[in-house]
Amino acid sequence: MANIATILNICDDPKQLQFSSELLNAAGYIVIEAKDANKALTLCSQHIDLVIVHSQPRSLPPPCCKLASELTLGVPMLLLHGEEPVCLSCSDKAHTATLRWPCNSAALMSTLEQLLKQHAVPRSLPLGHTLKNNSVASPPQVQDHLSAFTYPEQPLELFKRAVESSANAVMISDSLIDTHPVLYVNPAFERITGYSAAEMIGQNGRLLLGNKLDQPELEVIRRILRNHGTGHSILQCFRKDGSPFANELFIAPLLDKQGKTSHYISIFNDVSERLRRETQLAQLATHDPLTGLANRALLNDRLARAITRSQRYGSIAAILLIDLDRFKNINDSLGHAAGDILLKLVATRLESLMRAGDTVARMGGDEFAIVTDLAAKEDAATVARKVLSTLSAPYTIEQAELFVTPSIGISFSPDDGMDADSLLRRADVALYQVKENGRNHFRFFAPEMNQRASRILEMESALRNALARNEFELYYQPKIDLFSGALVGAEALIRWQHPEMGQIQPIQFIPFAEESGMILPIGEWVLNEACKQAKKWHEKLPISVAVNLSALQFRQDNIVEIITAALQNAQLDGKYLELELTESVVVQNLDAAIVYLKRLKQLGVTLAMDDFGTGYSSLSYLKQFPFDTLKIDRSFIQNVITEPNDAMIAIAIINMAHSMRLNVVAEGVETESQMHFLHRQNCDQIQGYYFSKPLTAIAFDEFINKTRQHPFQNSSAENAPRSLLLVDDEQDILNALKRLFRRSGYLIFTATSAAEALELLGLNAIQVIISDQRMPHMNGSDFLGRVRELYPHTVRIMLSGYTELSALTDAINSAGIFKFLTKPWEDENLLDEVRHAFAYYDQRMNNNRKKSDN
Numbered sequence: 027m028a029n030i031a032t033i034l035n036i037c038d039d040p041k042q043l044q045f046s047s048e049l050l051n052a053a054g055y056i057v058i059e060a061k062d063a064n065k066a067l068t069l070c071s072q073h074i075d076l077v078i079v080h081s082q083p084r085s086l087p088p089p090c091c092k093l094a095s096e097l098t099l100g101v102p103m104l105l106l107h108g109e110e111p112v113c114l115s116c117s118d119k120a121h122t123a124t125l126r127w128p129c130n131s132a133a134l135m136s137t138l139e140q141l142l143k144q145h146a147v148p149r150s151l152p153l154g155h156t157l158k159n160n161s162v163a164s165p166p167q168v169q170d171h172l173s174a175f176t177y178p179e180q181p182l183e184l185f186k187r188a189v190e191s192s193a194n195a196v197m198i199s200d201s202l203i204d205t206h207p208v209l210y211v212n213p214a215f216e217r218i219t220g221y222s223a224a225e226m227i228g229q230n231g232r233l234l235l236g237n238k239l240d241q242p243e244l245e246v247i248r249r250i251l252r253n254h255g256t257g258h259s260i261l262q263c264f265r266k267d268g269s270p271f272a273n274e275l276f277i278a279p280l281l282d283k284q285g286k287t288s289h290y291i292s293i294f295n296d297v298s299e300r301l302r303r304e305t306q307l308a309q310l311a312t313h314d315p316l317t318g319l320a321n322r323a324l325l326n327d328r329l330a331r332a333i334t335r336s337q338r339y340g341s342i343a344a345i346l347l348i349d350l351d352r353f354k355n356i357n358d359s360l361g362h363a364a365g366d367i368l369l370k371l372v373a374t375r376l377e378s379l380m381r382a383g384d385t386v387a388r389m390g391g392d393e394f395a396i397v398t399d400l401a402a403k404e405d406a407a408t409v410a411r412k413v414l415s416t417l418s419a420p421y422t423i424e425q426a427e428l429f430v431t432p433s434i435g436i437s438f439s440p441d442d443g444m445d446a447d448s449l450l451r452r453a454d455v456a457l458y459q460v461k462e463n464g465r466n467h468f469r470f471f472a473p474e475m476n477q478r479a480s481r482i483l484e485m486e487s488a489l490r491n492a493l494a495r496n497e498f499e500l501y502y503q504p505k506i507d508l509f510s511g512a513l514v515g516a517e518a519l520i521r522w523q524h525p526e527m528g529q530i531q532p533i534q535f536i537p538f539a540e541e542s543g544m545i546l547p548i549g550e551w552v553l554n555e556a557c558k559q560a561k562k563w564h565e566k567l568p569i570s571v572a573v574n575l576s577a578l579q580f581r582q583d584n585i586v587e588i589i590t591a592a593l594q595n596a597q598l599d600g601k602y603l604e605l606e607l608t609e610s611v612v613v614q615n616l617d618a619a620i621v622y623l624k625r626l627k628q629l630g631v632t633l634a635m636d637d638f639g640t641g642y643s644s645l646s647y648l649k650q651f652p653f654d655t656l657k658i659d660r661s662f663i664q665n666v667i668t669e670p671n672d673a674m675i676a677i678a679i680i681n682m683a684h685s686m687r688l689n690v691v692a693e694g695v696e697t698e699s700q701m702h703f704l705h706r707q708n709c710d711q712i713q714g715y716y717f718s719k720p721l722t723a724i725a726f727d728e729f730i731n732k733t734r735q736h737p738f739q740n741s742s743a744e745n746a747p748r749s750l751l752l753v754d755d756e757q758d759i760l761n762a763l764k765r766l767f768r769r770s771g772y773l774i775f776t777a778t779s780a781a782e783a784l785e786l787l788g789l790n791a792i793q794v795i796i797s798d799q800r801m802p803h804m805n806g807s808d809f810l811g812r813v814r815e816l817y818p819h820t821v822r823i824m825l826s827g828y829t830e831l832s833a834l835t836d837a838i839n840s841a842g843i844f845k846f847l848t849k850p851w852e853d854e855n856l857l858d859e860v861r862h863a864f865a866y867y868d869q870r871m872n873n874n875r876k877k878s879d880n
């Protein structure tokens with residue numbers, strides 16, 4: 027068997043080095059030579075079995091042997107010395123043996139043999155190594171620095187040091203003895219557990235578990251021990267001082283030469299901090315940091331589980347989506363800190379309502395959700411009512427009492443869907459409906475709602491395409507000044523020219539545009555287009571153009587910038603742009619609206635309140651807003667000459683607006699009589715089909731050319747001739763009466779029905795009316811009653827062929843008639859009565875005039 031011990035021979039005398047090396051080689055040793063300390067250092071990283079140091083070398087600095095000994099990890103060292111064993115580090119006893127040099131070969135070899143024997147150097151080549159040129163070559167795949175591990179003597183030392191210095195606790199216990207006594211623990215064990223090696227040796231490792239012997243994770247360890255296997259588990263353990271720590275334990279058997287388990291090695295570490303951080307991260311990933319409630323992700327998971335349970339056990343999974351009404355106002359007015367406090371209080375109240383197993387989550391912003399299992403759908407109503415009353419109770423924040431109401435949308439599984447996504451979407455649709463219908467309430471999802479929601483989605487993409495493809499067009503409806511008859515402005519009204527469906531009216535798509543948010547880009551387009559068009563018309567006529575602004579547009583943070591840009595792009599002076607807002611847009615948030623409206627006014631634009639009379643029509647807030655114009659809604663104008671109530675409202679609005687120095691525009695004027703009526707009531711402007719329907723920009727251009735000045739008949743009462751209106755459904759009677767009064771020089775109007783008569787009254791300033799009692803559709807008393815309300819200054823005479831008492835009393839009581847005459851009449855008598863009537867009229871008008879002069 028080849029003697030393959032490797033000797034590092036260090037000597038700075040080349041001759042001496044060569045001589046000694048030859049001796050060693052001849053004896054069969056592998057010799058590695060080093061002429062100086064540096065070389066020795068590099069070689070020491072190789073596998074070395076023994077070091078020979080010549081103590082006289084001139085250049086080898088002491089303590090050479092100590093150095094070599096350290097670098098070869100305690101392999102035996104022979105010091106060859108001269109007269110004296112000269113080595114400065116001899117006191118360290120780093121060398122194992124000394125020998126006087128020169129000495130004979132036999133002495134040297136026997137010393138070496140002895141040393142190597144003491145250190146049990148192998149007598150055969152390790153597996154995979156070959157003897158090459160007197161040196162051992164490592165197997166090709168083994169890197170040099172790992173080659174040390176192929177020899178057992180050094181690794182033992184190495185392993186010992188590695189184990190000792192390991193940061194992980196290492197514990198070796200005996201498996202052959204029933205009690206599995208601990209045989210060894212390393213310093214890390216002592217540091218982590220607080221137990222010293224002396225305290226642990228002979229004990230069972232179970233000591234670390236304290237009383238916690240029922241941990242399920244322990245089962246893993248027990249199984250490993252039973253099966254002599256390896257495994258891993260995290261156990262709760264206790265330090266010597268009783269403090270707990272999370273012990274991540276790896277356990278493996280150590281086998282003896284027969285392959286039987288003789289020992290167990292346990293390697294563990296305190297992972298409490300890591301687990302704490304992991305828990306914290308998991309908490310962050312699944313919980314809302316502000317309220318500590320489950321977050322959206324966790325809620326999704328819980329909802330999915332509830333759905334599975336509902337399938338398995340036939341229960342009902344319900345989700346309640348809760349949104350705080352007008353929470354934004356609180357944030358805006360009291361600040362975000364107060365808003366946060368409120369959200370936390372809401373979270374606490376919601377949690378207090380819930381049963382074990384329910385999940386309360388914050389979905390983000392002011393939106394919360396509850397997932398709960400129910401026996402019946404109706405139970406969700408009970409839960410919702412509890413939520414409504416609990417959240418509506420006052421909150422005290424920074425000494426202020428706050429009130430918040432919730433809106434709740436509810437959906438169920440299996441009825442509304444079998445997955446979390448569908449259920450959430452449907453609860454959201456239901457919530458939206460609550461918000462639309464006045465808030466502070468709850469609603470269950472209904473399939474019709476879904477249809478609407480998907481319709482909104484469809485429309486959203488259709489509108490987006492329409493905008494991209496330039497399918498929108500603006501029509502313009504003229505506004506006429508009632509006193510000058512001049513064209514003063516136009517209202518821009520959008521139309522959608524659909525390539526297949528033809529022209530679509532705004533009423534069919536604006537509501538969807540508002541709900542989907544598409545009104546924002548569409549509205550911006552309208553503003554830009556209308557401003558550009560107004561500027562073009564200014565070459566002919568300086569008219570102003572009015573644009574409708576929807577609630578969403580008005581609430582945009584950058585609405586002022588958008589309007590400024592539109593004016594700048596068109597180079598239009600702000601005073602030629604009018605913004606029309608409905609009452610509902612401004613009353614949604616009065617305080618904010620005042621601020622916004624004032625900012626808009628600073629741009630020089632004028633503001634009109636649209637559809638006045640249909641909503642709140644509150645004069646008190648109207649006063650606070652900087653409106654310039656008030657538009658009377660079309661619904662009042664439609665019947666203004668036939669319905670006394672509508673007429674009263676129109677008149678009241680005109681007078682009230684004037685007293686507040688507001689300009690009044692009547693919308694939807696369709697007939698001449700309506701126009702004259704409004705003119706007599708001093709309405710400033712009118713808009714409606716009577717003058718023109720909304721026109722394309724080109725048609726409007728022509729309208730400007732034609733209608734520079736609208737011919738307008740002035741019908742003021744002052745200059746009016748004496749006008750007599752005769753109303754009878756029999757044409758013969760009308761003709762007879764006409765003939766009778768023609769002689770008196772009256773301006774005579776005739777009507778065969780009450781409706782026709784009302785039309786004439788609207789158109790003309792009539793002073794005296796003679797009406798038949800029995801007429802189809804509306805009898806004389808009713809007709810004259812209306813006239814009394816609409817035109818109280820008129821003098822009304824009833825000419826009836828019937829003298830029933832009821833007709834007489836009706837005529838006197840409700841119609842406030844001047845005279846009740848019967849047919850057939852006597853001409854002179856009738857002429858007289860009518861003369862009296864005109865005189866009475868004049869007298870009353872004079873009295874009124876005097877009263878108002880005084």
Ligand SMILES: Nc1nc2c(ncn2[C@@H]2O[C@@H]3COP(=O)(O)O[C@H]4[C@@H](O)[C@H](n5cnc6c(=O)[nH]c(N)nc65)O[C@@H]4COP(=O)(O)O[C@H]3[C@H]2O)c(=O)[nH]1
Pocket residue numbers: 503518519520531532533536549552574575576606636637660693694695696713714715716720
């Ligand atoms: N029966 C009758 N109707 C008359 C008469 N005069 C005018 N109209 C109609 O009354 C509506 C007046 O506009 P609105 O009250 O602002 O009501 C508008 C407005 O609220 C909205 N709208 C139209 N264009 C826009 C727009 O560009 N943006 C926004 N946000 N809304 C718009 O759509 C509504 C309806 O617009 P249109 O269908 O154009 O209907 C217009 C107009 O064509 C009349 O004498 N008789």
